[in-house]
Amino acid sequence: MTNEPGIAELPTAEACVRNQRPILDVLGKYAPDNAFILELGSGTGQHAAYMTANLPGIRWQPTELKERLDDIRQWRKHAAQKGFLDPLELNVEQDIWPARDADVVFSANVVHFVSWPEVEKMFRGISRVLKAGGLLLLYGPYNYDGQYTSQGNVDLDQWLRERNPDSGIKDFEQILLLARQFHLYLRADEEMPANNRTLVFQKAETGE
Ligand SMILES: C[S@@+](CC[C@H](N)C(=O)[O-])C[C@H]1O[C@@H](n2cnc3c(N)ncnc32)[C@H](O)[C@@H]1O
Structure with missing residues (x-):
């Protein structure tokens, strides 16, 4: 007998189960085989478990707000993957981040979850920890030309703003402008299921 939780008892986000395969495909396309990947706002830790199981050469560093770290630790124990690193506490608003020299920074469904000032701080932090x-x-979902791309995204935005009026789906064009301030340039805008996108930026070889 063991007191270890089985997979059915682990904290689960349904969205993660739905989007993990398409995200794996995008990561497999862009990330180097042995990449050090820093994840922001890891949530349950399911992406860390799935990606390290399917991309065995990577090292995946999950991070989250303090109160969510235990969920990720449970997934880490269950997954038992060498590349699944112990989660670190990281609020994207912090000035000093606990990891650096990332080959890839990955974040799912965080940009719409937080306020614009938090997104600005997030980009500042990313630009510091990402390698040239x-x-x-x-x-996540983005608006284009100020328009929602689906009724599902309209509903999501309404739900987010009822929860936190400062949160909500961000404009693709605003994200691009912000990224450019930090020498991050759009390389691809990948279509994902359920009217989500994966924006792929590359940091300039020179700059901060
Ligand atoms: C919608 S969930 C997405 C979780 C996970 N990435 C996923 O795709 O299932 C948004 C996450 O952002 C985290 N979060 C919110 N504010 C944050 C902040 N200031 N810094 C870091 N993470 C934050 C929350 O704790 C939450 O887990």
Whole structure:
């Protein structure tokens, strides 16, 4: 007998189960085989478990707010993957981040979850920890030309703003302008299921 939780008892986000395969495909396309990948706002830790199981050469550093770290630790124990690193506490608003020299920074469904000032701080932090030439992959919904891309995204935005009026789906064009301030340039805008996108930015070889 063991007291270890089985997979059915682990904290689960349904969205993660739905989007993990398409995200794996995008990561497999862009990330180097032995990449050090820093994840922001890891949530349950399911992406860390799935990606390290399917991309065995990577090292995946999950991070989250303090109160969510235990969920990720449970997934780490269950997954038992060498590349699944112990989660670190990281609020994207912090000035000093606990990891650096990332080949790739990945974040799913965080940009719409937080306020614009938090997104600005997030980009500042990313630009500091990403290696020159490194990649930033941002998965989630975005508006284009000020328009929602689906009724599902209208509903999501309303739900987000009821929860926190400062949160909500961000404009693709605003994200591009912000990224450019930090020498991050759009390399691809990948279509994902359920009207989500993965924005792929590359950090310039020179600059901060
Ligand atoms: C919608 S969830 C997405 C979780 C996970 N990435 C996923 O795709 O399932 C948004 C996550 O952002 C985290 N978060 C919110 N504010 C944050 C902040 N200031 N810094 C870091 N993470 C934050 C929350 O704790 C939450 O887990």
